[in-house]
Amino acid sequence: MSALSALVSALSDGSVTIVDLTAPLSADTPTLALPPQFGQTAKFELEEISAYDDRGPAWYWNNFRTGEHTGTHFDAPNHWVTGKGGEDVASVPAQRLVGPAAVLDFSAQVARDPDFLLEVDHIRAWESGHGALPAGGWLLYRTGWDARSHSQQEILNTDEGGSHTPGMTVECAKWVAQESPVIGLGVETVGTDAGAAVGFDPMFPCHAFMHGAGKYGLTQLQNLAQLPPTGAVVVAGPLKIIGGSGSPVRVLALVQR
Numbered sequence: 001m002s003a004l005s006a007l008v009s010a011l012s013d014g015s016v017t018i019v020d021l022t023a024p025l026s027a028d029t030p031t032l033a034l035p036p037q038f039g040q041t042a043k044f045e046l047e048e049i050s051a052y053d054d055r056g057p058a059w060y061w062n063n064f065r066t067g068e069h070t071g072t073h074f075d076a077p078n079h080w081v082t083g084k085g086g087e088d089v090a091s092v093p094a095q096r097l098v099g100p101a102a103v104l105d106f107s108a109q110v111a112r113d114p115d116f117l118l119e120v121d122h123i124r125a126w127e128s129g130h131g132a133l134p135a136g137g138w139l140l141y142r143t144g145w146d147a148r149s150h151s152q153q154e155i156l157n158t159d160e161g162g163s164h165t166p167g168m169t170v171e172c173a174k175w176v177a178q179e180s181p182v183i184g185l186g187v188e189t190v191g192t193d194a195g196a197a198v199g200f201d202p203m204f205p206c207h208a209f210m211h212g213a214g215k216y217g218l219t220q221l222q223n224l225a226q227l228p229p230t231g232a233v234v235v236a237g238p239l240k241i242i243g244g245s246g247s248p249v250r251v252l253a254l255v256q257r
């Protein structure tokens with residue numbers, strides 16, 4: 001049996017299932033908020049063209065407007081100045097949109113400390129139990145933050161001291177970008193960096209190091225709790241926007257039961 005025939009039969013008998021890692025996209029979808037001196041990403045908006053009415057008697061359709069970085073989305077290397085001149089979202093090779101995932105669960109730590117920062121030693125300890133991070137695949141960082149994805153206020157978790165959301169240390173971001181074999185980092189928060197990362201050196205180190213290394217980001221993922229630590233295969237298909245720095249994306253995971 002070919003690998004694809006085996007996959008089709010596994011999908012049919014339920015021994016491989018599909019987990020949707022994507023947040024619903026609507027005007028209510030939370031978006032990141034930068035400090036007020038910077039430009040801001042747009043909320044998602046639908047504009048009705050016709051709905052089986054005088055404007056189009058037999059059809060319903062819409063235009064939409066959105067930020068590239070609104071909702072569950074893909075960050076391309078040219079999103080950051082360190083990746084300037086690198087791949088736009090349309091240039092990401094299709095082969096890199098399907099790959100294995102390692103799921104690192106730090107939701108217990110984040111429940112105690114929303115400013116929790118992943119360190120290289122945390123990843124090393126995980127690797128000692130589960131094996132090396134997957135070459136050509138994704139590091140999916142589970143924090144439990146997807147439980148907040150219905151609410152702008154809860155997902156940003158901002159007070160007078162700024163946004164309190166989990167992320168990685170500068171050193172860890174540099175290691176994942178430059179030493180680890182993964183091609184991307186996926187998170188449950190609105191961006192790959194911690195809420196406090198505007199004050200790190202460099203500012204927003206996940207973006208700076210990952211995109212500088214030609215690697216990718218996936219944000220606002222959901223349902224990572226339904227994935228095993230290793231063995232899932234992620235399919236992430238951003239829109240092929242010429243010159244785009246990212247795109248809303250439908251992210252699916254294939255999981256062996």
Ligand code: MN
Pocket residue numbers: 069073074075191217219246
């Ligand atoms: Mn982004």
